[in-house]
Amino acid sequence: MISRNDWRLRLGVLAVAGVLVVGACGGGATQAPASQPAASQPAASQPAASQPAASQPAASQPAASEPAASEPAASAEVTPAPVACDAAPATGLTQIGGKVSILAVWTGSEQDSFMCMLKPFMDATGIQVDYQGDRNEAALLQTAIQGGSPPDVAGLPGPGVMADFASQGALKPLDDVIDVAAYKADSPPGFVDIGAADGKQIGIFIKASVKGLIWFDPNVYKGGIPTNWDDLQTKATAALADVPGAKTWCVGLESGAASGWPGTDWIEDFVLRQSGPEVYNGWPKGTTKWSSPEIKAAWEAYGQVVSPDAVYGGPTTVVATAFQDGGNPLFTTPPGCLFHHQASFITDFFVKQGGAKPGDYDFFPFPDIKPEFSGVEGGGDLFGMFNDTPQSRALMQYLITPQAQEIWVKRGGAISGSKSVSMDAYPDDISKRSADILANAKNFVFDASDLMSNAVNTKFWSSILEFTKDQTKLDSILTELDSIQSSGG
Amino acid sequence: MDSKIIQFLIVLVFVPSVIVGYILLIERVLKLVPTKSQARVRPWLWLAPALIFLFIFLIYPTINTFVLSFQDRASKNFIGLDNYAFFFTNGDTLTSLRNSLLWLVFLTFIAVGGGLLAAILFDRVRYEAFAKSLIFMPLAISFVGAGVIWKFMFEYRPPGAPQIGTLNAAVTSLGGEPIAWLQNAPMNTFMLIIVAAWIWTGFAMVILSAALKSISTELLEAARVDGATELQVFRNITFPLLLPTIAVVSTTMIITALKAFDIVYVMTNGAFDTEVVANRMYKELFNFGQPGRASAIAIILLLCTVPFMIYNIRRFRDQEAMR
Numbered sequence: 001m002i003s004r005n006d007w008r009l010r011l012g013v014l015a016v017a018g019v020l021v022v023g024a025c026g027g028g029a030t031q032a033p034a035s036q037p038a039a040s041q042p043a044a045s046q047p048a049a050s051q052p053a054a055s056q057p058a059a060s061q062p063a064a065s066e067p068a069a070s071e072p073a074a075s076a077e078v079t080p081a082p083v084a085c086d087a088a089p090a091t092g093l094t095q096i097g098g099k100v101s102i103l104a105v106w107t108g109s110e111q112d113s114f115m116c117m118l119k120p121f122m123d124a125t126g127i128q129v130d131y132q133g134d135r136n137e138a139a140l141l142q143t144a145i146q147g148g149s150p151p152d153v154a155g156l157p158g159p160g161v162m163a164d165f166a167s168q169g170a171l172k173p174l175d176d177v178i179d180v181a182a183y184k185a186d187s188p189p190g191f192v193d194i195g196a197a198d199g200k201q202i203g204i205f206i207k208a209s210v211k212g213l214i215w216f217d218p219n220v221y222k223g224g225i226p227t228n229w230d231d232l233q234t235k236a237t238a239a240l241a242d243v244p245g246a247k248t249w250c251v252g253l254e255s256g257a258a259s260g261w262p263g264t265d266w267i268e269d270f271v272l273r274q275s276g277p278e279v280y281n282g283w284p285k286g287t288t289k290w291s292s293p294e295i296k297a298a299w300e301a302y303g304q305v306v307s308p309d310a311v312y313g314g315p316t317t318v319v320a321t322a323f324q325d326g327g328n329p330l331f332t333t334p335p336g337c338l339f340h341h342q343a344s345f346i347t348d349f350f351v352k353q354g355g356a357k358p359g360d361y362d363f364f365p366f367p368d369i370k371p372e373f374s375g376v377e378g379g380g381d382l383f384g385m386f387n388d389t390p391q392s393r394a395l396m397q398y399l400i401t402p403q404a405q406e407i408w409v410k411r412g413g414a415i416s417g418s419k420s421v422s423m424d425a426y427p428d429d430i431s432k433r434s435a436d437i438l439a440n441a442k443n444f445v446f447d448a449s450d451l452m453s454n455a456v457n458t459k460f461w462s463s464i465l466e467f468t469k470d471q472t473k474l475d476s477i478l479t480e481l482d483s484i485q486s487s488g489g
Numbered sequence: 490m491d492s493k494i495i496q497f498l499i500v501l502v503f504v505p506s507v508i509v510g511y512i513l514l515i516e517r518v519l520k521l522v523p524t525k526s527q528a529r530v531r532p533w534l535w536l537a538p539a540l541i542f543l544f545i546f547l548i549y550p551t552i553n554t555f556v557l558s559f560q561d562r563a564s565k566n567f568i569g570l571d572n573y574a575f576f577f578t579n580g581d582t583l584t585s586l587r588n589s590l591l592w593l594v595f596l597t598f599i600a601v602g603g604g605l606l607a608a609i610l611f612d613r614v615r616y617e618a619f620a621k622s623l624i625f626m627p628l629a630i631s632f633v634g635a636g637v638i639w640k641f642m643f644e645y646r647p648p649g650a651p652q653i654g655t656l657n658a659a660v661t662s663l664g665g666e667p668i669a670w671l672q673n674a675p676m677n678t679f680m681l682i683i684v685a686a687w688i689w690t691g692f693a694m695v696i697l698s699a700a701l702k703s704i705s706t707e708l709l710e711a712a713r714v715d716g717a718t719e720l721q722v723f724r725n726i727t728f729p730l731l732l733p734t735i736a737v738v739s740t741t742m743i744i745t746a747l748k749a750f751d752i753v754y755v756m757t758n759g760a761f762d763t764e765v766v767a768n769r770m771y772k773e774l775f776n777f778g779q780p781g782r783a784s785a786i787a788i789i790l791l792l793c794t795v796p797f798m799i800y801n802i803r804r805f806r807d808q809e810a811m812r
Contacts, residue, residue, distance in 0.1 A: 257758040313647030316669045319761070320645040329650075336650075455777035465760045469672065480580070 085116030093124035104155035150386035207414035208380035250337035252326025260461030270298035284451035328354035375443030558784035572785035585764040604693025625691035636755030700734035
């Protein structure tokens, strides 16, 4: 039998136990936020690696590597927001009414620009836009499609994912929605084809970006724009005579868990210009082997760039330098190098970390190697249609018009694939000239590493590091990349 | 804010009341059981919630990982030992295995050896508490934080350029050439191990120091009276008495070394031949989408730690038996 005293004792013990449990839980709860930054930081610095689809942002856009990228809070749902924008009323649109839902990756000022782009459309058609912007859009979209309720229209993480969605039947072909022939005529060759899968037009570009720009300090390098790759070498040798101790190139490959990616842009630029778009486009698909002479030649050309007598500090410095700091020796006294190869976002780091003032830096496009394979490598934001409604059809038709494209261009931060967008619309010199490069490109190819599977891409990054440190390993590196690619990555 | 308060109330009221309710319930149920077997049934009923949680969060995942390790990428078809074969034939994974062994040997050796040295040397100095706190402090820093700090320490700039890394600044000010600590194999693996040892030496020191204090002074004094030198006292009395503690600390370090992930992930992500098994496991699962291979690595890691755990448990039982 249990006496009363016993019961009291037991309840007392239970009470203590309860308090301990609460204490433990409470402790856990308060600790969690403290440990979160640590846990989320590495993940955030490497969204590329953890999100197969969105492999581009982390690598090429420093903004995406900020912790904000992984915060679910970066989500915003808006009904037509009153954005201050001076877009001219749209012409040639008929009143339809109804609603269209859009899911895309843009938030903040990018979202404002996109909403501004939509304003004339909404005014003219009476269609209400239900926009949701989220940095983690790729995962949201995947879930929405699996749940059977995708948005009417959405941004697509990349051409590879686009093709997947198209083969599942989730994305609707646009061949009878937009005038594909006219769209192609208005864009650089190869540009529109990136939005095609299985012979059907699936995606359209809202905006584009140009990669493979070569940056220099006009106070140091005064040789002018090289006509081709050999001319660049000649001009560099001439310029180096006046800058004792400097080397031709500056390269920085370190990028946390994604270290090595700046080198992939190098290889891609060489493949395109040495061997042409056909070899280039077959490469992420696996029809061009890594060990093929064409790809090997590109690696060897890159090897010359990072050889001890051509690159600032030698290969060790290349692998140990953060990509943000890569171009800084352009601006030191005396200068450490003449050229730095990077997409246009790097100017932000020139100013903030390299101590450069606007006017200290300028660029020219990656020079041709073979004239017949002149082209440009870039990226862009694809849009696709998931629900075939009159409203989403009207929206897709509207989005590729030069009038619509020009709105974002004017607000800055976007380059349009449309040749009809006036060059005067670009607010600054760099974007104007990038647009010029895109408009006059004989070939447009999409960043190949972004089209590769995550396993191949990650191995590509680490192979760049390995090769930069020890160029004798090239054959075994390429064989290994082949075996990863053929095993389905 | 409101949801936080509700959450708090749930934790404060709901969780304890469920526990109390459960106990009252089983005590009532127990009354229906014959008094004789009550004593036998009661502990199991009291333990049941803990056992259920243990099963859901520990045993079930282990079994599932084991099953997954024999399955293909889609986790649908069984493919026999292919995932294990991959681990033992692929160049990258073999490098990770070799490095994990280096971690195991050197982290254990440096942390336990350093901790022992510190515990003994600081035992009789006047600033013992202060000196020990200094060594213990890094333990409070997260691995990711330590990785970032040491990355700055190891920073490399080409010869001639101003060195912003502490180590290279020191090396160059003494007239040497800067060294790429994290990029040159095989040195870089040892540099990473040093970061881990920097954190864990304090832990080893505190445990060993506590064991040292528990050795009775009579024993040591008797030896000294008999004319033993300090070294002899250490070798013949202190060390043998510390041995069980050293074994426990070493096992902990060995398991820590096998689990090593954060430091490698933050500082090199396995580049330049610094890969370790745990980081490889992470890559297989989250970068390459290979749950089968990742599970195989997890099982291999588990099998590696089992002997040390068994050793630890045996030792513990022996000690219990001696009492």
